[in-house]
Amino acid sequence: MLGTMLHATGDIRIEDRPDPQITRPTDAVIRTVATCVCGSDLWPYRGINPVTSPTPIGHEYVGVVEEVGTDVTTIKPGQFVIGSFIASDNTCANCRNGYQTSCLNRDFPNGCQSQYIRVPLADGTLVATPEQPSAELIPSLLALSDVMGTGWYAARAAEVKPGSTVVVVGDGAVGLSGVIAAKEMGAERIVAMSRHASRQKLALQFGATDIVDVRGDEGVARIKEMTGGIGADSVLECVGTNESMLQALRSTRPGGNVGFVGMPHDVNVPAEELFYSHFALRGGPAPVRDYLPDLIQRVLSGRIEPGKVFDLTLPLTEVAEAYKAMDERRAIKALLKP
Amino acid sequence: MLGTMLHATGDIRIEDRPDPQITRPTDAVIRTVATCVCGSDLWPYRGINPVTSPTPIGHEYVGVVEEVGTDVTTIKPGQFVIGSFIASDNTCANCRNGYQTSCLNRDFPNGCQSQYIRVPLADGTLVATPEQPSAELIPSLLALSDVMGTGWYAARAAEVKPGSTVVVVGDGAVGLSGVIAAKEMGAERIVAMSRHASRQKLALQFGATDIVDVRGDEGVARIKEMTGGIGADSVLECVGTNESMLQALRSTRPGGNVGFVGMPHDVNVPAEELFYSHFALRGGPAPVRDYLPDLIQRVLSGRIEPGKVFDLTLPLTEVAEAYKAMDERRAIKALLKP
Known part of the structure; x- marks a missing residue:
């Protein structure tokens, strides 16, 4: 064969x-x-x-x-x-x-x-x-x-609920599947972080309500502006780099949830930041x-x-x-x- | 004054x-x-x-x-x-x-x-x-x-439910309060990790069903033996050192929950281990x-x-x-x- x-x-x-x-x-x-x-x-x-x-x-x-x-x-x-x-x-x-x-x-x-x-x-x-x-x-x-099962798990790990505000970090196939999952789970607002026109378009087709086309600190600041200064209820980390993880953590509100499904490569989870921010982090192979x-x-x-x-x-x-x-x-x- | x-x-x-x-x-x-x-x-x-x-x-x-x-x-x-x-x-x-x-x-x-x-x-x-x-x-x-509110939060963050198997790492006032909280939330089995007779006694009075008097890898191995090889549903980390955090993480079953309330001092959360173990981690000031x-x-x-x-x-x-x-x-x- x-x-x-x-x-x-x-x-x-x-x-x-x-x-x-x-x-x-x-x-x-x-x-x-x-x-x-x-x-x-x-x-x-x-x-x-x-x-x-x-x-x-x-x-x-x-x-x-x-x-x-x-x-x-x-x-x-x-x-x-x-x-x-x-x-x-x-x-x-x-x-x-x-x-x-x-x-x-x-x-x-x-x-x-x-x-x-x-x-x-x-x-x-x-x-x-x-x-x-x-x-x-x-x-x-x-x-x-x-990919669709992985996006689904990311949304489950991030505890997306009816009415949630959700941010998806990563516009690959998993991130886009995460948009579908968040929509199916009843999220009210779904922010796709993407800088690529074709992926933005697909995210919107899949149910994203907003696109943020900047990343890093600027991306986090944009999410805070959109969420009354506190951050999103649920954030899906679908990349696996240290930058994407920090962006995900810092976009989450106190008491919110991060689901991370990007295979971590040189990721450092800042323990003190995790502590003082009250959010939960769950990840893994879906x-x-x-x-x-x-x-x-x-x-x-x-x-x-x-x-x-x-x-x-x-x-x-x-x-x-x-x-x-x-x-x-x-x-x-x-x-x-x- | x-x-x-x-x-x-x-x-x-x-x-x-x-x-x-x-x-x-x-x-x-x-x-x-x-x-x-x-x-x-x-x-x-x-x-x-x-x-x-x-x-x-x-x-x-x-x-x-x-x-x-x-x-x-x-x-x-x-x-x-x-x-x-x-x-x-x-x-x-x-x-x-x-x-x-x-x-x-x-x-x-x-x-x-x-x-x-x-x-x-x-x-x-x-x-x-x-x-x-x-x-x-x-x-x-x-x-x-x-302390009692902090133990309560640790149990909430670790998502203790009726019937849960719970491990409490730390036998200080917060850990002991965590035993009370786990009991009140309906945990079926509550393992207090303690090497001090007076604290063990109080843990048992508060509702602990088991005492484990070894720590580190040996403590983790004991918890695994007690839980059919997979670890506990919920683990309360009530110390704040890197050793206690690793002990807590490694005592948790895949898909379980760690609540950490010990103020972290030089704690490194191992991102890959967190990923492959599927558990969630939530902490912070209660x-x-x-x-x-x-x-x-x-x-x-x-x-x-x-x-x-x-x-x-x-x-x-x-x-x-x-x-x-x-x-x-x-x-x-x-x-x-x-």
């Missing part, structure tokens, strides 16, 4: 790879119908995370089940499935608490930018749609595998699995269209161009067709 | 001081009935916070109103009152959100280890009891001015004012007895011995009678 390998900083290649096999009785093998490139794939691509040897890459996928292991009981060959980017048994104490990405038996589907994937813990990880979805729903269903049944319904009913974050579609064979376009910010997010 | 001054590290003195006056129309002057020494007073006493010039000290008090400014409408001379250690107008946006210690007009009653005090923003800060309380209730009412009406009722009805944290009572003139006894951990908390 064809699969994507990251060889070194900036060196991404599509190659002939061995077909994945069932290796444990809880595995499934699926044929991918669509896959994509994640903002977090750019960390190693850009050399910010080191690449020590050629590695299969990609963790977002939708597809059709080809084969299941002998212990798999709910997932069946032929089903169209969506899975979280982290595999979970969905039965342990952490899963029952709604934190499947901290599953005591968690595993990692990897190399998903390929034609076939082995998914561990298939019963706990995959959710099947009631029937085969139409082609136009594929991008939105694919978005549920990570427990996408917990939200999949609900989010699938919202997509199938046409209530949300997170697939709009894909502004570039390419054949899997052109994966190198997909990375390049995202790296150069020519594309928000690239969908790949195997 | 007599008032306490901190002159330098370890040098605390009772002195003749000018009687406090109404300086703003929103002030009240109260005659203290009881005051006390706070764990946070020990930071400058021990030289951990520098002392640059002689300073009046103390921020916990109950007393009788002597005089009020012309704009004070709800508080009246002769009333027995309890006030928060931070003065608030109780009307601004932050106060309405329940974070009076972030009041946009906040002010600081200071020099409360004295016979008389000027309390700013009297209407927003002080709460009167329905009648003059009996002598045996004074210690418990005094505890509401800071909005005691928000809880006073409820907590006063609980004391007057005999439901809670936080005054038991005072295991030493001295005349105000012996304030130096009160500090010494707490510094040497001979006393949990010292009450002073003016």
Whole structure:
């Protein structure tokens, strides 16, 4: 089969790879119908995370089940499935608490930018749609595998409630999905921080009520002006740098909540500032699995269209161009067709 | 009048001081009935916070109103009152959100280890009891001015719920008050971390179900053993050192909550650990004012007895011995009678 390998900083290649096999009785093998490139794939691509040897890459996928292991009981060959980017048994104490990405038996589907994937813990990880979805729903269903679920978690971690004032820091696919989530949770005011016209436009389509096109101290000052001097109830940090974290923290009102889902890189949380500001901070890899049944319904009913974050579609064979376009910010997010 | 001054590290003195006056129309002057020494007073006493010039000290008090400014409408001379250690107008946006210690007009009653005090923003800060309380209730009412309210906030920030498993890090007066709060909020299991027999005993009286007498990694391992390997739902950090913070964070289950009320000293919050562990962290100076009406009722009805944290009572003139006894951990908390 064809699969994507990251060889070194900036060196991404599509190659002939061995077909994945069932290796444990809880595995499934699926044929991918669509896959994509994640903002977090750019960390190693850009050399910010080191690449020590050629590695299969990609963790977002939708597809059709080809084969299941002998212990798999709910997932069946032929089903169209969506899975979280982290595999979970969905039965342990952490899963029952709604934190499947901290599953005591968690595993990692990897190399998903390929034609076939082995998914561990298939019963706990995959959710099947009631029937085969139409082609136009594929991008939105694919978005549920990570970015839409991650934006949803950011809004949940930031405790967005009906009537909340929400600020979203980061205008990538996750930040834009966070706008959708805040809107669905009933936020009254949603401020998207973005300096890019195309992303501002999409944020407004998704439900943002305001755009702030400055960042850092200036951005914080703007948010304070908009919120009677105190800051927003809920802030979604969807980048992962120290600057974006400080901007998020300082935009939050005393007693408010910050949800942070950008993988932290050299982030220092200022403990005294956190203390005196009374806000809560919760982050982490989103427990996408917990939200999949609900989010699938919202997509199938046409209530949300997170697939709009894909502004570039390419054949899997052109994966190198997909990375390049995202790296150069020519594309928000690239969908790949195997 | 007599008032306490901190002159330098370890040098605390009772002195003749000018009687406090109404300086703003929103002030009240109260005659203290009881005051006390706070764990946070020990930071400058021990030289951990520098002392640059002689300073009046103390921020916990109950007393009788002597005089009020012309704009004070709800508080009246002769009333027995309890006030928060931070003065608030109780009307601004932050106060309405329940974070009076972030009041946009906040002010600081200071020099409360004295016979008389000027309390700013009297209407927003002080709460009167329905009648003059009996002598045996004074210690418990005094505890509401800071430590009991702070323990309550720690439990609220840690989102203690009926059935929760709670760990309390710190066996000082605040940690012990946190045990009371967790019990009142319906926690099923309350683990007090303490290595001191007298404090362990009080924790058990207050509702702790378990004692853990080891700290650091060993303490964390013990908590994990007690919680099916995942950690506690809610952890109250009531110390403020980096060690106690790490112990608190690492004792919390994925998706759980840490409430931190120890004033942070050289605390580093490890951002990546916070991210991958999915728990939330909320701290700060407790909005005691928000809880006073409820907590006063609980004391007057005999439901809670936080005054038991005072295991030493001295005349105000012996304030130096009160500090010494707490510094040497001979006393949990010292009450002073003016």
